[in-house]
Amino acid sequence: MGSDSQHIVMLPFMAHGHLIPFLALARQIRRRTGFTVTIANTPFNIQHLRSTMNSSSSSSPPEPSICLVELPFSVSDHGLPANTENSENLPLDLIGKFFAASTSLRNPVHGLLSDIVAKEGKPPLCVISDIFFGWADEVAKSVGTVNLSFSTGGAYGSLAYISLWLNLPQRKADSDEFHVPGFPDSYRFHITQLHQFLRNADGTDSWSKFMQTQISLSLQSFGFLCNTTEEIEPLALELLRKYIKLPVWSIGPLLPPDVLNGSSLSGSGSGSSITIQRAGKKPGISTERCLEWLDLQSPVSVLYISFGSQNCITLSQMIEMAIGLEESTKPFIWVIRPPVGFDRKAEFKAQWLPEGFEERINSRKQGLLVRNWAPQLEILSHKSIGAFLSHCGWNSVLESLSQGVPIIGWPLAAEQAYNSKMLVEEMGVSVELTRGLQSTITWKEVKEVVDLVMEPKGKGDHMRKKALEISMLMRKSVKEEGEEIGSSVKALDDLVNILLSKRQENKPIA
Numbered sequence: 001m002g003s004d005s006q007h008i009v010m011l012p013f014m015a016h017g018h019l020i021p022f023l024a025l026a027r028q029i030r031r032r033t034g035f036t037v038t039i040a041n042t043p044f045n046i047q048h049l050r051s052t053m054n055s056s057s058s059s060s061p062p063e064p065s066i067c068l069v070e071l072p073f074s075v076s077d078h079g080l081p082a083n084t085e086n087s088e089n090l091p092l093d094l095i096g097k098f099f100a101a102s103t104s105l106r107n108p109v110h111g112l113l114s115d116i117v118a119k120e121g122k123p124p125l126c127v128i129s130d131i132f133f134g135w136a137d138e139v140a141k142s143v144g145t146v147n148l149s150f151s152t153g154g155a156y157g158s159l160a161y162i163s164l165w166l167n168l169p170q171r172k173a174d175s176d177e178f179h180v181p182g183f184p185d186s187y188r189f190h191i192t193q194l195h196q197f198l199r200n201a202d203g204t205d206s207w208s209k210f211m212q213t214q215i216s217l218s219l220q221s222f223g224f225l226c227n228t229t230e231e232i233e234p235l236a237l238e239l240l241r242k243y244i245k246l247p248v249w250s251i252g253p254l255l256p257p258d259v260l261n262g263s264s265l266s267g268s269g270s271g272s273s274i275t276i277q278r279a280g281k282k283p284g285i286s287t288e289r290c291l292e293w294l295d296l297q298s299p300v301s302v303l304y305i306s307f308g309s310q311n312c313i314t315l316s317q318m319i320e321m322a323i324g325l326e327e328s329t330k331p332f333i334w335v336i337r338p339p340v341g342f343d344r345k346a347e348f349k350a351q352w353l354p355e356g357f358e359e360r361i362n363s364r365k366q367g368l369l370v371r372n373w374a375p376q377l378e379i380l381s382h383k384s385i386g387a388f389l390s391h392c393g394w395n396s397v398l399e400s401l402s403q404g405v406p407i408i409g410w411p412l413a414a415e416q417a418y419n420s421k422m423l424v425e426e427m428g429v430s431v432e433l434t435r436g437l438q439s440t441i442t443w444k445e446v447k448e449v450v451d452l453v454m455e456p457k458g459k460g461d462h463m464r465k466k467a468l469e470i471s472m473l474m475r476k477s478v479k480e481e482g483e484e485i486g487s488s489v490k491a492l493d494d495l496v497n498i499l500l501s502k503r504q505e506n507k508p509i510a
Contacts, residue, residue, distance in 0.1 A: 005036075005120070006033070006035040006036065006124075006125045006500070007035065007036040007037075007038065007116060007120060007124040007125060008029060008035055008036070008037050008038070008124055008125055008126055008127075008128060009037075009038045009039075009040060009112070009113065009116070009124045009126075009127045009128070010022055010025070010026055010037065010038065010039045010040070010127075010128045010129075010150075011039075011040055011041070011105075011109060011127065011128070011129040011130060011133050011136055012039065012041060012045075012130050012152075013102065013130040013132045013133065014041060014042055014045050014085055014086050014087060014098075014102065015086060015087040015088065015310070016048075016086065016088055016309040016310070017152065017308070017309065017310075017393055017394070017395055018130055018152050019041070019045060019048065019049060020152075020254075020395055021152040021227050021252075021254040021395065022039065022128075022130075022150070022152070023039065023049055023052065023053075023066075024254035024255065024256065025128070025150070025225075025227075025251065025254050026039055026066050027066070028251070028254070028492065029492070029496075030066055032480075032489070032492060032493070032496075033496055035125065035496075036067065037066050037067065038066070038067040038068075038069055038112075038116075038124075039066060039067070039068055039069070040068075040069040040070075040071050040108075040109060040112055041069075041070070041071060042070070042071055042073040042085040042105075043070045043071075043072075043073070043085065044083070044085035044086060045085060045086055046068045046069070046070045048086070049068055050068055053066065053068075069112060071105050071108040071109065071112070072108055073085060073101075073104065073105065073108075075101070077101075077104070078097060078098075078100070078101035078104070079097060080094060080097060080098060080101060081094075084098065087310060088309055088310040089344065089345075091344075095197075096197070096206055096207055096210070099132065099207075099210050100206065100210055102132065102133070103135060103214075105133070106135045106136075106139060109136065109139055110139045110142065110143070113127070113139065113140070113143045113145070114143060117143055117144070122144075123143045123144040123145035124145050125145065125499050125500070125503065126140070126145055126146050126147065126148055126222070126499055127139070127140040127145060127146070127147045127148070128147075128148045128150050128225065129147055129148070129149060129150065129218070129221075130149075130150060130152070131149050131150065131151045131158075131162075131214070131215065131218045132214050132218075133214065133218070134149075134213065134214035134215060134216065134217025134218040134219075134220075135214070135217060136218075137149070137217055137218065137220050137221045138217070146221070146222035146499070147221045147222060148221055148222055148223050148224070148225055148495075149218035149219070149221040149223075149224050149225070149246075150224075150225040150226075150227075151224065151225070151226050151227065152227050152254075152394065152395075153226075153227060153394040153415050153419070154226065154227065154228040154233055154236065154252075154394050154397070154419065154422070155226050155228050155233040155236035155237045155239075155240045155248075155250070156233060156236035156418060156419070156421075156422040156426070157394060157415035157416075157418045157419045157422070158226060158240060158415070159182050159183070159236060159239055159240045159243060159244075160180060160182075160183075160189070160415060160418035160421075161414070161415040161418065162182075162215055162219075162243070162244065163180050163181050163182040163183075163243065164180060164189075164194065164198060165198065165201075165208070165211040165212060165215055166212060166215060166216065167180070167181050168201055168202070168203060168208070169181065169189075170191055170194060170198075170199065171201075171202060171203075173191075176190055176191040176192070177189070177190050177191075178191075181243070182239055182240075182242070182243035183239060184239075189418075189421070192417075192435055192436060192439075193411070193417035193418065193421065193435065194417070195413050195414065195417075195436075219244050219245075219246065221246070222247075223246055223247040223248070223249060223495070224240075224244060224246045224247065224248045224249070225248075225249050225251055225495075226240070226248055226249070226250050226251070226252065227251070227252035227253065227254050227394065227398070228250050228252045228253065229250050229252055229253060229473070229474060229477035229478075229486075229487060229488045230250050230477070230487045230488075230491075231473035231474070231476065231477050231487060232401075232427075232470055232473050232474060232477075233250075233422075235426070236422070236426075237250055249491040249492065249494065249495045250487070250488060250491055251488050251491050251492050251495070252398070252477075252488060253398040253402065253474050253477070253478070253488075254398075255398055255399065255402055256377070259377060259381075259399070259402050259403075260402055260474060260475045260478050285368070285370045285371075285374060285375075287375040287378055290333070290368070290370070290374065290375055290378070290379060291378060291382065293333075293368050294333075294379070294382045294384045294385070295384075296365065297331050297384040298384065299383050299384055300383070300384065300385070300386040300456065300464070301330070301331055301384055301386055301454070302330075302331045302332060302333060302382075302384045302385050302386060303325075303330055303331070303332040303333075303385075303386065303387050303388075303389060303408075303450060303453075303454060304332070304333050304376075304379050304380065304385055304387070304388045304389070304405075305321075305325075305332060305333065305334040305335065305388075305389040305390075306334075306335040306374065306376060306388075306389075306390065306391075306396070307335070307337075307390070307391040307410070307412060308390075308391045308393045308395075308396060311391050311393075311412045311413060312337045312338065312339055312340055312344070313339060313340065313410075313412075313437065314339055314340045314341070314437055315339040315340075315341070315342075315352060316440075317339075317437070317439075317441050318336075318339050318352055318353065319352075319353065319354055320441050320442055320443045320446060321441070321443075321446055322353050322354050322357050322443075323354055323443035323446070324442075324443035324444070324445070324446025324447040324450065325367065325446065325447075325450065326354075326357065326360065326361065326366070326367075327443060327447045328446070328447045328450045328451055328454070329366065330366075330450055330451075330454050331365075331366055331367065331384075332366070332367045332368070333367070333368045333370060333374065333379060334367060334368070334369055334370065335370045335372070335373065335374045335376075336348055336353075336369055336370065336371060337371075337372060338352070339352055340437060347371075348371050348372075376396070376399060377399055380399055380400055380402075380403045380405050381403050385403070385405055386405075386453075386454050386460070386464070387405060387406050387407065387408055387450075387453045387454055387460070387463075388400045388405050388406070388407050388408070389407075389408040389410065389433065389450075390407050390408070390409065390410070391410060391411060391412045391413075391416050392407065392409045392410070392411045392416040392417070392419040392420040392423065392430075393414070393416055393419075394415070394419055397419055397423065398474075400467070401429065401467055401470045401471055401474065402471055402474050402475075403471060404464065404467045404468035404470075404471040405464075405467055406429045406430060406453060406460070406463035406464050406466070406467045407423055407429060407430040407467075408430065408431060408432075408433050408449055408450070408453055409423060409424065409430050409431070409432040409433065409435075410432070410433050410434055410435065411432075411435045411436070412435075412436060412437065417435055417436075420432050420435070427466060427470065428462070428463065428466045429463050429466045429467045429470065430463070431449060431452065431453060431459070431463075433445065433446065433449045477489075
């Protein structure tokens with residue numbers, strides 16, 4: 001496609017799980033169309049994205065540049081502590097205030113779009129905004145363009161999240177199980193799958209007011225983008241389209257190119273292509289050290305454990321997990337952070353684990369503890385990995401399935417429990433260990449589930465075969481060349497053609 005001086009502006013929410021797919025989509029649009037792409041966000045998050053792009057280009061072929069624009073945002077104006085422009089550094093009791101503060105970006109975004117109109121003589125081709133930025137639809141229309149709402153999750157999780165907040169069906173249920181509008185009548189959700197903010201919501205609380213307002217506004221947009229593909233979520237995409245009554249373009253999975261092109265990520269020279277996942281992070285271990293340890297393990301024998309960029313479990317859960325892992329005797333890599341209730345930035349303390357735990361697993365070469373951050377994609381792509389114990393955040397789900405790795409689910413927040421439900425019931429690639437921070441988990445339960453999934457035969461083997469099938473479908477969906485262009489590439493091309501056609505007709509598309 002010719003660039004024809006078109007401009008697209010992107011507005012991600014201020015969280016790593018949102019910045020990652022937004023940047024991946026920006027790169028995809030830039031590579032596919034040559035359009036100018038601008039990502040706007042708060043200064044801290046723009047610096048994070050800039051370091052990402054600089055580090056990934058150091059040993060990779062140069063990529064067409066993406067414009068990064070800082071939007072003014074003062075945390076102190078909203079009663080937030082310093083250095084909290086990203087949800088990762090916030091305690092749970094301040095998350096609601098942080099979401100509410102994000103609406104203050106509306107005026108700076110309007111100023112940015114107006115400046116583009118003044119400079120270029122026309123509005124951007126479109127704005128692509130996070131689903132939590134419903135206000136962006138009105139702002140886009142005010143300057144003569146359209147807004148596309150982008151859900152960085154999958155279709156199933158997005159539908160559940162949208163419908164639960166808009167309908168609060170748990171308030172009308174007479175039991176712990178209930179139907180969620182938009183899903184078939186036979187589908188039942190459980191109260192324990194709802195995060196405490198949603199579980200306690202009644203429509204008058206601050207969380208309800210924010211979510212219902214922003215989601216409703218986002219559903220008035222020109223269309224909806226979803227980080228999934230037709231091949232892996234056909235039913236969920238059908239249900240989502242029917243429920244939100246908007247065109248839905250499935251343009252995922254938004255992963256770095258090397259993840260799905262069949263090349264090894266854990267071999268030499270692969271790190272630069274996936275630094276998008278870790279920019280701005282201080283790894284708790286070098287990639288080389290991690291891969292050296294994995295090379296010593298048998299194929300499909302290692303359990304990888306991580307709860308994402310901003311989740312952790314309670315102290316009692318951590319201790320039971322450690323005992324269960326040790327008793328299983330299975331090799332593992334565990335990304336550990338301070339448990340809930342402790343300073344997230346503090347050094348990890350030995351007393352948060354059973355006495356002598358790390359020394360024992362080191363001496364037996366059973367386990368590797370990684371403080372704070374690990375090279376996740378390199379780990380998941382290694383031949384020794386047999387399963388991933390995960391919080392079921394959508395980015396982690398896509399990374400795991402892209403490598404044919406099945407999942408042990410422990411959802412903690414957001415739409416993670418809905419992702420976990422789909423992975424178990426629809427895809428057959430996961431078993432759920434437990435959910436949430438309130439659950440009481442025993443080491444025996446940990447050992448039982450780990451043994452079940454890591455065994456080379458039976459259910460574990462069946463899950464691995466299913467995950468491998470999904471991996472192949474994901475690779476097919478993003479194929480850009482040859483006789484068969486992938487469905488996700490076609491979806492992006494279709495979206496761009498529709499936007500260009502509307503503009504060429506000189507008709508208002510807002």
